[in-house]
Amino acid sequence: MAETRPYHPAAADEHPNGGALVADDFDDADSALSAPEQSLQSLRSSVLEFQQENGVSFPEFGDTHSRMMILKSSVLRFNPNMWLLTLRGELALCPKVHGANRVLDVGTGSGLWAIDYADLHPDAEVTGVDLSPIQPSLVPPNCFFEVDDVEKEWTWTKSFDFIMSRVMAGSLADYESYIQKAYDALEPGGYLELQDLHFPHGCDDGTMTEETAIYRLGHLFLEASIALGRPLNPAPTYKGIMEKVGFEDVVQQKLVWLLGTGLGWTKEEVLVFCTSVRAELKSSAIHGYLPIYVVYGKKPEAPVASPSDAPANASAGAPTTA
Numbered sequence: 658m659a660e661t662r663p664y665h666p667a668a669a670d671e672h673p674n675g676g677a678l679v680a681d682d683f684d685d686a687d688s689a690l691s692a693p694e695q696s697l698q699s700l701r702s703s704v705l706e707f708q709q710e711n712g713v714s715f716p717e718f719g720d721t722h723s724r725m726m727i728l729k730s731s732v733l734r735f736n737p738n739m740w741l742l743t744l745r746g747e748l749a750l751c752p753k754v755h756g757a758n759r760v761l762d763v764g765t766g767s768g769l770w771a772i773d774y775a776d777l778h779p780d781a782e783v784t785g786v787d788l789s790p791i792q793p794s795l796v797p798p799n800c801f802f803e804v805d806d807v808e809k810e811w812t813w814t815k816s817f818d819f820i821m822s823r824v825m826a827g828s829l830a831d832y833e834s835y836i837q838k839a840y841d842a843l844e845p846g847g848y849l850e851l852q853d854l855h856f857p858h859g860c861d862d863g864t865m866t867e868e869t870a871i872y873r874l875g876h877l878f879l880e881a882s883i884a885l886g887r888p889l890n891p892a893p894t895y896k897g898i899m900e901k902v903g904f905e906d907v908v909q910q911k912l913v914w915l916l917g918t919g920l921g922w923t924k925e926e927v928l929v930f931c932t933s934v935r936a937e938l939k940s941s942a943i944h945g946y947l948p949i950y951v952v953y954g955k956k957p958e959a960p961v962a963s964p965s966d967a968p969a970n971a972s973a974g975a976p977t978t979a
């Protein structure tokens with residue numbers, strides 16, 4: 658990644674749009690900042706600039722093409738509770754749910770997963786990274802936040818033994834490259850766990866017909882995400898990708914969240930549509946669900962040579978003797 662800027666918790670109290678934060682004005686051209694210590698510099702004010710659209714904030718970070726919606730903090734706080742309920746009170750399903758030493762929470766969002774892990778494991782060093790500095794300021798001393806774009810090169814110099822990626826579907830363009838970066842950033846024996854939602858919604862008894870707003874919502878979300886180049890349906894491919902890049906003992910669990918955009922739409926059309934979705938969610942006649950995937954795997958203890966490590970002119974067959 659080209660730029661790494663640890664998040665300064667004290668600055669977070671000042672809402673990006675509140676205008677109260679005065680960020681340091683470093684010049685990237687300054688040679689002093691090319692040393693590793695540059696990661697100690699403060700956030701630049703540009704990192705805290707958000708675009709507002711219909712009450713929703715979009716982060717501005719570098720030249721990223723991601724316009725990932727920053728959900729209102731109440732939604733980001735609700736989501737972790739859903740995960741805790743789904744995973745029976747655990748933060749993860751892989752063996753590193755307890756006892757990891759260096760943990761990375763990719764796309765940390767509200768930071769609550771990182772904070773919870775750090776709280777439960779005071780000896781672990783937990784880093785949460787996100788495009789947006791929306792994490793709270795009161796965090797355990799072993800929890801750190803950085804603002805960065807994980808679609809760029811990962812520049813952490815010390816490896817992790819546990820990497821968590823929760824609800825990153827819809828955020829990234831290339832999941833194979835992402836999982837490969839996570840593999841490379843893990844120490845041998847370390848674990849990657851991907852927890853994700855999958856769109857469109859599912860239904861096993863035919864009650865969520867194509868006419869329902871929930872059905873249409875799921876398909877519109879997916880359509881929009883594909884149009885934006887950040888699909889909301891990569892979760893079923895995670896296991897295969899993890900095995901391809903070299904993870905072993907890869908486990909996939911499929912769970913469900915029971916259900917109880919804008920592609921040229923006007924704000925009014927979106928609001929009317931949301932009203933229909935809300936009405937259907939309250940109805941017990943439609944039995945839809947959101948598919949949930951939890952996939953985890955271990956980086957082998959001893960690094961194995963990947964086929965791409967072989968010399969280009971190496972024979973594909975067994976070695977021959979003269």
Ligand SMILES: C[S@@+](CC[C@H](N)C(=O)[O-])C[C@H]1O[C@@H](n2cnc3c(N)ncnc32)[C@H](O)[C@@H]1O
Pocket residue numbers: 721723725733736737763764765766767768770786787788789805806807808822823824825828829
């Ligand atoms: C749906 S939220 C999930 C937040 C959190 N993991 C959770 O489970 O509550 C996705 C997060 O990924 C972040 N994100 C999206 N693209 C990113 C990128 N390229 N680099 C870093 N963070 C990114 C977004 O800013 C957002 O906070």
